[in-house]
Amino acid sequence: MRNFNIDLLRMVFAILVVVAHMSVMDLIPEFVAGPIVVFFFVLTGYFAVASYERHKDSPQSAGAFLVSKLMRVMPYLIVAAIVTFALQTILQMDYYGYDPGESIVSSILSFFGDVSCLNMFGMGFIRGNVAVWFISGMMFGLMVTYPVLLRYGHSFSSYAAPLIGVICIATCLRLTGSLYGPYEEVWGVTKGMLISVGSICLGYFAYECVSRLGSCTLTPFGRRLLGFIELACYVLGVAMVASWSWINSGHLEGYLSKEWYEMMAICLMFVGAVLTCSGKTSLAVDISDRPALVKLSSFFATGSLALYLSNYYQIYFVSKMMKTQPLEEQILLIIAFVGVSFVLVYIGGKLLQKYGGSLGSKMVVKPDFDTSHRSG
Numbered sequence: 001m002r003n004f005n006i007d008l009l010r011m012v013f014a015i016l017v018v019v020a021h022m023s024v025m026d027l028i029p030e031f032v033a034g035p036i037v038v039f040f041f042v043l044t045g046y047f048a049v050a051s052y053e054r055h056k057d058s059p060q061s062a063g064a065f066l067v068s069k070l071m072r073v074m075p076y077l078i079v080a081a082i083v084t085f086a087l088q089t090i091l092q093m094d095y096y097g098y099d100p101g102e103s104i105v106s107s108i109l110s111f112f113g114d115v116s117c118l119n120m121f122g123m124g125f126i127r128g129n130v131a132v133w134f135i136s137g138m139m140f141g142l143m144v145t146y147p148v149l150l151r152y153g154h155s156f157s158s159y160a161a162p163l164i165g166v167i168c169i170a171t172c173l174r175l176t177g178s179l180y181g182p183y184e185e186v187w188g189v190t191k192g193m194l195i196s197v198g199s200i201c202l203g204y205f206a207y208e209c210v211s212r213l214g215s216c217t218l219t220p221f222g223r224r225l226l227g228f229i230e231l232a233c234y235v236l237g238v239a240m241v242a243s244w245s246w247i248n249s250g251h252l253e254g255y256l257s258k259e260w261y262e263m264m265a266i267c268l269m270f271v272g273a274v275l276t277c278s279g280k281t282s283l284a285v286d287i288s289d290r291p292a293l294v295k296l297s298s299f300f301a302t303g304s305l306a307l308y309l310s311n312y313y314q315i316y317f318v319s320k321m322m323k324t325q326p327l328e329e330q331i332l333l334i335i336a337f338v339g340v341s342f343v344l345v346y347i348g349g350k351l352l353q354k355y356g357g358s359l360g361s362k363m364v365v366k367p368d369f370d371t372s373h374r375s376g
Contacts, residue, residue, distance in 0.1 A: 034179025045203015141196030168198025
């Protein structure tokens with residue numbers, strides 16, 4: 001079945017990432033985005049194993065898989081980098097006092113850093129759009145783990161992957177107290193590298209959990225029970241994230257450290273992701289024969305990527321250029337900037353994917369950010 005809820009969650013969590021980035025700019029109380037980012041990485045790992053399964057009869061090389069994966073996001077990444085280039089050039093001249101030539105050269109370097117996805121490879125100093133670290137981390141995590149998956153198959157995803165995932169995530173939380181700050185160094189590597197490798201490995205394990213759950217025959221009561229657990233996981237997970245905001249702002253009294261709030265939210269998000277991907281709960285929405293929902297699901301899948309790439313620098317731009325204006329006006333400007341950028345990236349990415357030759361759909365083996373995923 002094609003499960004609408006996977007793409008719906010992508011869009012909802014992309015919106016929460018926008019909220020989290022507003023908190024980074026001190027426009028709202030601190031909002032912890034780490035567990036939400038882990039959710040996206042878990043889906044990446046889940047669909048990587050699904051791709052591995054699809055190509056078992058004619059194995060796809062790790063290189064071909066990675067190129068295909070990158071080409072799916074590259075059209076949107078290029079358009080987002082162009083928007084960032086324009087905003088960065090203006091900000092550097094009007095706010096930081098760069099001369100035009102210096103600003104353009106700096107923005108060109110940032111554009112290169114964004115579209116080359118080198119943020120997690122020691123090139124973070126030329127980044128423009130900080131949100132691109134996720135794409136860079138995704139490519140790094142897959143580059144490290146997918147060849148191992150090809151070699152050892154389900155033995156790796158069932159046994160070694162969950163152990164690696166727990167070690168990487170727990171190390172980040174234990175040594176730094178949070179998943180925030182992907183460029184912070186841990187054990188000689190950036191935190192983003194550990195987060196991506198660990199979360200993608202958890203996604204590999206999620207596929208094994210879904211496979212085992214898929215072989216079970218559930219009664220209507222069992223499906224309703226799992227549906228309740230699925231919904232509760234997401235509600236409680238987001239509540240854990242939101243509660244830290246209230247504790248950090250002094251509205252609530254907290255008894256646990258930030259790392260424990262994030263760890264509990266990650267556990268809840270993981271269980272929720274497994275149940276959603278299984279399609280076995282009463283909340284699953286099968287859209288196989290519902291064309292209108294298929295289109296909406298596809299929009300949410302691609303739109304969540306466009307929104308993610310269209311928010312960080314826009315928020316940063318407003319927080320610097322319009323910082324003297326009332327907070328309400330800044331938020332309205334952010335909504336406008338993010339909205340316009342979202343439309344540009346979504347439509348521009350679609351057009352570039354369609355007419356961009358090697359960046360188009362011919363290089364896409366099977367998109368995992370649209371409605372072609374299967375569950376159940």
